[in-house]
Amino acid sequence: xxxxxxxxxxxxxxxxxxxxxxxxxxxxxxxxxxxxxxxxxxxxxxxxxxxxxxxxxxxxxxxxxxxxxxxxxxxxxxxxxxxxxxxxxxxxxxxxxxxxxxxxxxxxxxxxxxxxxxxxxxxxxxxxxxxxxxxxxxxxxxxxxxxxxxxxxxxxxxxxxxxxxxxxxxxxxxxxxxxxxxxxxxxxxxxxxxxxxxxxxxxxxxxxxxxxxxxxxxxxxxxxxxxxxxxxxxxxxxxxxxxxxxxxxxxxxxxxxxxxxxxxxxxxxxxxxxxxxxxxxxxxx
Amino acid sequence: xxxxxxxxxxxxxxxxxxxxxxxxxxxxxxxxxxxxxxxxxxxxxxxxxxxxxxxxxxxxxxxxxxxxxxxxxxxxxxxxxxxxxxxxxxxxxxxxxxxxxxxxxxxxxxxxxxxxxxxxxxxxxxxxxxxxxxxxxxxxxxxxxxxxxxxxxxxxxxxxxxxxxxxxxxxxxxxxxxxxxxxxxxxxxxxxxxxxxxxxxxxxxxxxxxxxxxxxxxxxxxxxxxxxxxxxxxxxxxxxxxxxxxxxxxxxxxxxxxxxxxxxxxxxxxxxxxxxxxxxxxxxxxxxxxxxxxxxxxxxxxxxxxxxxxxxxxxxxxxxxxxxxxxxxxxxxxxxxxxxxxxxxxxxxxxxxxxxxxxxxxxxxxxxxxxx
Numbered sequence: 001x002x003x004x005x006x007x008x009x010x011x012x013x014x015x016x017x018x019x020x021x022x023x024x025x026x027x028x029x030x031x032x033x034x035x036x037x038x039x040x041x042x043x044x045x046x047x048x049x050x051x052x053x054x055x056x057x058x059x060x061x062x063x064x065x066x067x068x069x070x071x072x073x074x075x076x077x078x079x080x081x082x083x084x085x086x087x088x089x090x091x092x093x094x095x096x097x098x099x100x101x102x103x104x105x106x107x108x109x110x111x112x113x114x115x116x117x118x119x120x121x122x123x124x125x126x127x128x129x130x131x132x133x134x135x136x137x138x139x140x141x142x143x144x145x146x147x148x149x150x151x152x153x154x155x156x157x158x159x160x161x162x163x164x165x166x167x168x169x170x171x172x173x174x175x176x177x178x179x180x181x182x183x184x185x186x187x188x189x190x191x192x193x194x195x196x197x198x199x200x201x202x203x204x205x206x207x208x209x210x211x212x213x214x215x216x217x218x219x220x221x222x223x224x225x226x227x228x229x230x231x232x233x234x235x236x237x238x239x240x241x242x243x244x245x246x247x248x249x250x251x252x253x254x255x256x257x258x259x260x261x262x263x264x265x266x267x268x269x270x271x272x273x274x275x276x277x278x279x280x281x282x283x284x285x
Numbered sequence: 286x287x288x289x290x291x292x293x294x295x296x297x298x299x300x301x302x303x304x305x306x307x308x309x310x311x312x313x314x315x316x317x318x319x320x321x322x323x324x325x326x327x328x329x330x331x332x333x334x335x336x337x338x339x340x341x342x343x344x345x346x347x348x349x350x351x352x353x354x355x356x357x358x359x360x361x362x363x364x365x366x367x368x369x370x371x372x373x374x375x376x377x378x379x380x381x382x383x384x385x386x387x388x389x390x391x392x393x394x395x396x397x398x399x400x401x402x403x404x405x406x407x408x409x410x411x412x413x414x415x416x417x418x419x420x421x422x423x424x425x426x427x428x429x430x431x432x433x434x435x436x437x438x439x440x441x442x443x444x445x446x447x448x449x450x451x452x453x454x455x456x457x458x459x460x461x462x463x464x465x466x467x468x469x470x471x472x473x474x475x476x477x478x479x480x481x482x483x484x485x486x487x488x489x490x491x492x493x494x495x496x497x498x499x500x501x502x503x504x505x506x507x508x509x510x511x512x513x514x515x516x517x518x519x520x521x522x523x524x525x526x527x528x529x530x531x532x533x534x535x536x537x538x539x540x541x542x543x544x545x546x547x548x549x550x551x552x553x554x555x556x557x558x559x560x561x562x563x564x565x566x567x568x569x570x571x572x573x574x575x576x577x578x579x580x581x582x583x584x585x586x587x588x589x590x591x592x593x594x595x596x597x598x599x600x601x602x603x604x605x606x607x608x609x610x611x612x613x614x615x616x617x618x619x620x621x622x623x624x625x626x627x628x629x630x631x632x633x634x635x636x637x638x639x640x641x642x643x644x645x646x647x648x649x650x651x652x653x654x655x656x657x
Contacts, residue, residue: 063650106369106506164640165647166612173614173635177543185368217651230653254368254539262543265368 041090041132042083043273044199046147050074054154056141056237056245057216057229065168067156069224073142079272081139081147084190084201085112085209086269091124099127104251105266107187112207114187114266118236118248121210121269128271135274141213141237143272151196151204153242176242176262185265208240208253208264215245240264323394323437327351333385336466336535337490337547337632339558344485345475346390352437353389358400359409359428361513364463366497366531367538367629371507373497374516375536376407376450376462382536383493383560384448384466389440390473396437397422403431406513408452409459413438414601415446415468423451440470444583445602449562457524457563458517461498463536465562467491467602472584476556476606478577479587484606486556490547492568494561494597494619494630495536496529529564532619532628541632547617549609551638557617558582559595560602568605569594569620570634572613575605594620611645612638 053073059066091113094100100123104115116124121138129136145152157171185206193205203209214236218229238244238253244264246253253264329351334340357378364375364382378384389395395416401409408429412421416438419425425436450456450464476484499507500519507530510516523530535541549555554576559568577588580595582603589595597603609615619630 058651060650060652063647065650163642164612166614166636166638166640169613170635170637173546173633177546180543181545186370219650219652228653230651 043080044083044147046075046079046081046143046198048075048078049146051146053142053145054156055216055218055226056213056243057218059218059220061220061222061224064161065165066161066220067158069220069226073146075143075146077275079143079274081143081200081272082270083199084270085207086124086271087111087190088113090128091116091269093131094124094127097127097131099130100124105187110190111187112190112202112266112268114207114268115251116210116267116269117251118210118246120251124269125271136271137274138210138212139270139272141211141239141243144209144211144239144270147198147200148203148239149197149200153204155243173262180262183265187266187268203270204239204241206241206265207268208238208244208266209268209270210246211237211239213237238264238267323352326394328354330354331387333357333379333387335379335381335385336383336493337541339386339388339469339489339491342388342471343390344471345483346393346471346473350390350392350394352394352396353387354396354398355387356398356400357384357411358402359405359464360402361405361407363509364536366499366533366536369507371499371531372509373462373499374510374513376409376459376464376513378411378450378464378466382463382495383491383562384464386467386469386491386558388469388471390471391440391443392473393440393470394437395440395468396435397426398433398435399426399428400433401428401430405430407455407459409450409464410452411448412451413446413448413468415440415442415444415448415470417441420451421448427452440468442583443470443472443585444579444581445469445558445560445604446582447560447562447600447602458521460562461496461524462513462520463495465495465560466493467558467560469558469602469604470584476577476584479590484577484588485554486606487553488549489556489558492534492541492557492559492617492632493536494532494534494559494566496561496564496628497531497533498523498526499530501530529628532566532624532630534617534630534632538629539631541617543633546614546633546635549634549636551609551612551636551641554606554608555634557605557607558602559597559605561597561599564599566597566599566624566630567594567620568597568603569618570607571616571618572611573607573609573615575607577606579604609634609636609638611641612636 050072052070054070055068059068088107088111089109095102103113125136187207191201193202195201196203214231214233216229216231219227221227235245235247238246253267331340360377360380363372366373410423410426412423416422422436426434428434446468448466448468450459478484498520500523502508575592575595578592578595579588580603615634617632617634618625624630
């Protein structure tokens, strides 16, 4: 693996740039300057709203695996998300700037970048924030799920405990395998999988997207409240056709998945943007 | 040497006996007599099926020896060998990698017609490890594009045997391009354990393992060639390095997973036949065992018992019998785990049935570490 030093420096540089550009945004001049250098990024504004969100991770009740509980999550402010996944061309600019390591995927140009780890995604977000003068970051699992709208796959199995642990393993495998043989795992040009009802393209296609949400093992109380949990931030949620959990350094889910499970076809990136006001605030801090 | 039946036939011929015996001294005539004898045997025509499945067959032979007819048609075609769309200029029998499994019984005659359609570029043949003489029959089966040939050989040894293409000067290239399969010669009275007790299987899966050597371009990406001939030089260079780019079951990374995972039920006995025509491998069922394993695949040897992993030598096929005791998703791997996880040698088996708590139970589910 290449030394991480350039990426680390880039993160610091990006942070400084982000802070400085907070003022630029206020003056509406910085954006014009960076726009000349970076292709404009199309975004979709996710309007405020609330939805029922199934928590990520593994849950036990009375020592038995159960479906994760749901929570009502509301977004009072709404947020902006990239209309398309980060393309190989976008990512290549970060590589040229020395802030990102070359991706493992073999896509170019308008194809989504694939073969990127969580670390790569974070490095890209930091670089992109610096170059654009805006504050970009990975979405949380909640944000991604809300933006996915009708394309969100509920990973509940809805099975009663029958004393057979294999029932859930088989059901999970079957649900993730359904139609897999007919699908082409090769990344497609952006837009190929179309837009969802919120206007976000290619969500839940064949490129899974990194989120900032950590993996969790939890035990539920009888009332479905989380009694206790152990979080592992060395593993993050990846979202796509089904929800997955990947170590932060994995670039190819097929290698990083376990021997007897089905892994994401590809790992890619889509970022969300924090409000300029928040960036400006960060700049003052 | 005369068989009892030939001698009887000679006697029955009466006046012709002397002449016949004189003629028999010359081997070609002897062969003719045998051929005449074989013409009286019942014949069966088998339609082959693509692996991992195996054509219907009896485990214990019914009646005496017969002639079992098979046909293989050579298909030279590009094939996608992984999820990245890497395409190999493949050479195949009947369009599958591995080639279909043929099952006969010891003492049967296997009669193969090899068809090499005009649209192909290469000469082909078949070397049957189960056959005796003529380079495994290859010498009698050399067919150019636009030709076909038929040979018949007697299945004299019980076991699983590789067959593969072996054209002069290009043997390894044809083999690593996909041209290998397996013949299973069952004992007439079926499989037996080490004490001679009969063994039966409820299902059979043929897991053919192949390794590929795909050239890369200057950026490290796999190259795609327009034709077989175009791919030869560079492929040979990669082959000489002996490090495969892919090690796969059933011709493609992940070919036996997901919708195409193998299936079984708790309590069922499955025979897994595993072939590798070119390179050593070590099958292992994660979470399972080999109850009775013929590592070398030859059924006259008593099976080894309770194996965790078995060794299949390059250029051979092995057989492992296992009765599933627990439901779940099993991974069937080449237990060089780098080859399994990184190069592709992983299959899955979905096993349905009742969980056995006595065999295994989770005493305490994952939870924060308790303070002592």
